Amino acid sequence: MTSSVRSTRRGVVVGLAVMLLAASCASGSGSDGAGSSDLGDPGDCTVIDMAVSSEKADLLNALAKTFNASSEAKIGDGCVFVRPFSKASGGAAQALADGWRGEGEGPQPVIWSPASSSWGKILDQRLADSGQPAMASDKPVSFQLTPLVIAMPKPMAQALGYPDKPVGWADVAKLATSKDGWAAYGHPEWGAFKLGKTNPNYSTSGLSSLIGQAYATTGKTRGLTSEDLDDPKTQAFARQIESAVVHYGDITGTFLQNWFRTDREGTSLLYASAVAVEEKSVIDYNKGNPDGVLEPGEKLRTPRIPLVAIYPKEGTVYSDSPLYVLDAPWVNSTERAGAAAFIKAIQRPAAQKQILTFGFRPGNPDVAIGSPISSKYGVDPDQPSKLLQVPDPKVMLDLLTKWREQRKGARVLIVLDVSGSMKEPADPENPDGPTKLDLAKKAAVESLDEFKGDDEVGFRIFTTNLGPNQDQNFQDLLPIRPMSQNREPMKSSIRDQFPLNATPLYLSTQDAYQDMVKGYDPTRINAVVLLTDGVNDDDDNIADDRQLSTLLNTLRNGTEGETAKPVRVFTIAYGKEADQDTLQRIAQATNAAAYDASNPETITKVFTAVLSNF
Amino acid sequence: MRQRVTAILVALALVVGAAYLRSVLHDDQADGNATNHGSGTPVVACTPDLQPVCDALAAKGAIAAHTPTLDLDRASDPAAIKDLDGWITWDPAPGIADADATDRAWDQPLVMGSAPMVLLVADNARPASCRAKVTWGCLAGSAPTETAIGLGDPRAAEGIVRIAPVATELSTDRDYTTLNSNKLQALLSGPLVAVGEDAMAQGTALITQNGSLAGVVGPKLLMDRLASGPRAGRATSEPVTPRFDATVVLAPRAGGDGIGNLGDCSGRAAADAALRGAGVEPCTGKLAADDLAGFLYQVRKKVG
Numbered sequence: 001m002t003s004s005v006r007s008t009r010r011g012v013v014v015g016l017a018v019m020l021l022a023a024s025c026a027s028g029s030g031s032d033g034a035g036s037s038d039l040g041d042p043g044d045c046t047v048i049d050m051a052v053s054s055e056k057a058d059l060l061n062a063l064a065k066t067f068n069a070s071s072e073a074k075i076g077d078g079c080v081f082v083r084p085f086s087k088a089s090g091g092a093a094q095a096l097a098d099g100w101r102g103e104g105e106g107p108q109p110v111i112w113s114p115a116s117s118s119w120g121k122i123l124d125q126r127l128a129d130s131g132q133p134a135m136a137s138d139k140p141v142s143f144q145l146t147p148l149v150i151a152m153p154k155p156m157a158q159a160l161g162y163p164d165k166p167v168g169w170a171d172v173a174k175l176a177t178s179k180d181g182w183a184a185y186g187h188p189e190w191g192a193f194k195l196g197k198t199n200p201n202y203s204t205s206g207l208s209s210l211i212g213q214a215y216a217t218t219g220k221t222r223g224l225t226s227e228d229l230d231d232p233k234t235q236a237f238a239r240q241i242e243s244a245v246v247h248y249g250d251i252t253g254t255f256l257q258n259w260f261r262t263d264r265e266g267t268s269l270l271y272a273s274a275v276a277v278e279e280k281s282v283i284d285y286n287k288g289n290p291d292g293v294l295e296p297g298e299k300l301r302t303p304r305i306p307l308v309a310i311y312p313k314e315g316t317v318y319s320d321s322p323l324y325v326l327d328a329p330w331v332n333s334t335e336r337a338g339a340a341a342f343i344k345a346i347q348r349p350a351a352q353k354q355i356l357t358f359g360f361r362p363g364n365p366d367v368a369i370g371s372p373i374s375s376k377y378g379v380d381p382d383q384p385s386k387l388l389q390v391p392d393p394k395v396m397l398d399l400l401t402k403w404r405e406q407r408k409g410a411r412v413l414i415v416l417d418v419s420g421s422m423k424e425p426a427d428p429e430n431p432d433g434p435t436k437l438d439l440a441k442k443a444a445v446e447s448l449d450e451f452k453g454d455d456e457v458g459f460r461i462f463t464t465n466l467g468p469n470q471d472q473n474f475q476d477l478l479p480i481r482p483m484s485q486n487r488e489p490m491k492s493s494i495r496d497q498f499p500l501n502a503t504p505l506y507l508s509t510q511d512a513y514q515d516m517v518k519g520y521d522p523t524r525i526n527a528v529v530l531l532t533d534g535v536n537d538d539d540d541n542i543a544d545d546r547q548l549s550t551l552l553n554t555l556r557n558g559t560e561g562e563t564a565k566p567v568r569v570f571t572i573a574y575g576k577e578a579d580q581d582t583l584q585r586i587a588q589a590t591n592a593a594a595y596d597a598s599n600p601e602t603i604t605k606v607f608t609a610v611l612s613n614f
Numbered sequence: 615m616r617q618r619v620t621a622i623l624v625a626l627a628l629v630v631g632a633a634y635l636r637s638v639l640h641d642d643q644a645d646g647n648a649t650n651h652g653s654g655t656p657v658v659a660c661t662p663d664l665q666p667v668c669d670a671l672a673a674k675g676a677i678a679a680h681t682p683t684l685d686l687d688r689a690s691d692p693a694a695i696k697d698l699d700g701w702i703t704w705d706p707a708p709g710i711a712d713a714d715a716t717d718r719a720w721d722q723p724l725v726m727g728s729a730p731m732v733l734l735v736a737d738n739a740r741p742a743s744c745r746a747k748v749t750w751g752c753l754a755g756s757a758p759t760e761t762a763i764g765l766g767d768p769r770a771a772e773g774i775v776r777i778a779p780v781a782t783e784l785s786t787d788r789d790y791t792t793l794n795s796n797k798l799q800a801l802l803s804g805p806l807v808a809v810g811e812d813a814m815a816q817g818t819a820l821i822t823q824n825g826s827l828a829g830v831v832g833p834k835l836l837m838d839r840l841a842s843g844p845r846a847g848r849a850t851s852e853p854v855t856p857r858f859d860a861t862v863v864l865a866p867r868a869g870g871d872g873i874g875n876l877g878d879c880s881g882r883a884a885a886d887a888a889l890r891g892a893g894v895e896p897c898t899g900k901l902a903a904d905d906l907a908g909f910l911y912q913v914r915k916k917v918g
């Protein structure tokens with residue numbers, strides 16, 4: 001940014017400075033964001049709130065702590081206090097485009113560091129589309145880097161020719177559409193090729209892999225256009241790759257944790273053949289820390305089958321961790337100066353060496369790349385050999401729009417608990433407020449728009465004493481049909497529900513699962529979305545253990561093996577009374593994910609996250 | 615006698631009055647502008663990439679503490695430069711700005727330092743057309759679809775001088791009417807990193823982001839430093855023939871209050887380290903050939 005030669009009277013400057021200082025002090029002390037508690041008290045310092053993508057939240061907290069205690073945090077006669085908080089890149093881009101007004105978004109950030117500068121482009125395009133000025137137009141500093149890679153279990157990568165033969169998206173597409181699957185590479189025991197890829201609307205890895213796929217058909221490394229995306233060849237290629245997807249989701253952690261758990265059981269090669277992740281995730285996995293977060297007391301366990309990073313031969317993009325000092329109306333000059341001081345500090349070699357220990361590549365060329373960026377952890381510091389240009393903002397939005405049409409279709413049964421406990425107030429301290437069922441219905445109705453028209457979705461409720469003879473545990477209110485037919489009736493049906501009787505969780509889950517297996521469609525993601533607020537309660541407590549054991553065995557047997565018809569059961573533990581442990585076991589038995597909505601106020605976000613799997 | 619005394623008293627009164635008026639005006643100027651004319655210290659602007667040079671001079675009191683940034687886009691705007699005494703930039707940016715200005719904006723610049731332009735080239739991505747020897751001709755002839763070379767931003771003083779030797783190759787005798795501007799435009803739109811980035815940013819991208827760029831054109835000291843840093847082995851700094859020097863200059867503003875003791879090297883010693891940081895050897899070099907400013911003015915108009 002260039003500053004101009006100004007002719008401003010000193011008095012005005014002083015007055016303005018006093019006003020800005022007052023404003024910044026007010027905003028600092030008044031800030032009640034979700035800053036990390038271990039950073040301490042900002043005192044009278046101006047708070048610089050910083051929204052960062054989750055994979056680097058721990059790192060940024062450590063760097064902020066060092067900075068806040070240093071002399072660099074003294075700006076003029078005052079001081080600044082950097083306070084990072086975790087915010088998913090896609091969610092932050094949308095929240096900023098909406099003016100950061102939503103409840104529970106956290107404090108309005110001065111600095112925004114999404115995983116990739118692609119999100120900055122998307123934000124500015126969304127703002128431009130709604131006639132607003134850009135917020136992320138300044139050239140950002142990229143203080144750390146990690147390239148998108150295709151993570152594969154080492155034996156599978158070797159079957160494709162790794163490390164001697166370059167592998168890329170073209171090989172993925174070929175395997176995805178091969179009726180022989182891995183048998184074509186001499187490994188029929190591995191079954192079909194299965195790809196893990198996150199939802200590009202929420203996840204940087206998903207967005208980056210979408211960019212890589214799109215370039216792969218064009219043979220270009222830059223200048224991707226909307227016309228390229230309209231090319232039937234590009235569209236066919238995208239559909240081929242999407243056809244191999246296991247499921248989507250908002251975080252790569254779901255795939256990595258399922259891989260890690262099945263690795264312990266010796267079945268990881270059957271769960272997924274490849275997952276698009278950042279290089280850092282491969283390092284974390286091979287260290288024995290699949291989610292990248294080391295909880296107190298957690299011990300690292302090296303996986304039996306390590307992953308290796310495939311750098312797509314067609315090229316890839318970096319997650320470049322840009323640091324945007326936002327051109328937002330809530331950012332004042334003191335905050336801007338404080339942000340600049342922090343950004344300068346974390347580019348110094350001492351901070352950059354700390355970055356390396358977290359598995360990122362330092363953005364400062366004066367810091368050498370060393371362990372853990374090494375073959376010991378399945379990655380290659382000399383790769384990638386080809387980089388792709390992040391497309392223009394409009395092309396990025398076109399890419400996301402096209403993906404909605406091209407992504408693998410879903411066949412989903414939504415199973416809603418309408419037991420008596422759902423009539424309890426969502427907030428126990430507000431007995432006159434909405435009930436748990438009220439909020440669940442609202443969340444379900446709002447998130448139905450995430451489905452595309454040809455997704456096939458049905459709606460089922462469960463509680464005891466249903467049906468004309470009051471002897472059924474569930475009732476199908478809408479059969480599984482394309483959403484183009486079901487969307488409005490389903491919204492209406494969900495709104496009509498009211499709390500009834502007990503919670504036959506195990507039997508209802510078993511029935512839902514088996515019904516889905518009967519209608520299994522190999523061309524789609526087959527799944528049950530199960531929301532419940534309680535523990536199993538079906539008036540027959542004696543049989544509970546047996547029922548659960550039968551259920552889990554059924555789920556596991558149907559999920560594993562070459563002839564499996566994997567139906568994923570995504571569970572939502574709703575409210576504080578929900579049986580989170582059991583729901584976790586149910587989800588894990590189908591290599592899906594369990595979601596926690598123990599605070600009912602979060603149910604809309606959780607529901608949206610669940611539906612991001614499709 | 616009385617008349618003489620009266621005349622002396624009137625003259626004295628006029629001198630005192632003028633002195634008072636001048637002090638009032640100076641006070642007003644000091645209040646009203648970000649200049650330090652009252653103190654006699656020159657107010658000097660720098661192009662964004664040379665801001666550390668201004669900072670270093672200001673820290674030693676050699677120039678006023680207020681050091682605005684100024685680039686080609688506003689260097690011919692009278693309102694933007696009226697409070698300046700000088701501008702530290704890359705030659706021939708003052709000449710290009712003068713070509714843009716209604717009235718002459720800058721006086722003859724003083725050389726602060728120079729270095730040959732070289733190519734920082736990624737070891738695994740040397741342009742096919744430059745395998746044997748790196749020349750401006752082979753860089754100008756490289757296919758942008760095959761290889762991305764980090765050239766400069768034609769809108770910036772730092773950028774246009776990096777483009778100069780390639781643009782020269784794409785014309786006959788620097789006659790802008792012969793310039794192959796389509797080819798130059800293709801080369802400029804080639805880099806994966808943003809066109810607006812300077813040699814430091816592009817060189818950093820080449821070192822830290824494998825696969826981003828095959829090469830970056832920049833001043834020797836800067837490119838040598840990037841090539842020999844802790845990530846040595848990623849790239850080498852290679853001379854390009856024929857030699858083309860990049861020169862940092864201090865241009866006094868036409869009609870300004872002068873540049874104090876910055877006229878000779880000893881007066882600018884505080885900036886030596888910053889100049890080396892920008893890639894040039896202090897107190898070396900000479901001004902660009904007379905025809906370069908006019909040629910680059912046209913290049914900028916065509917591809918800027």
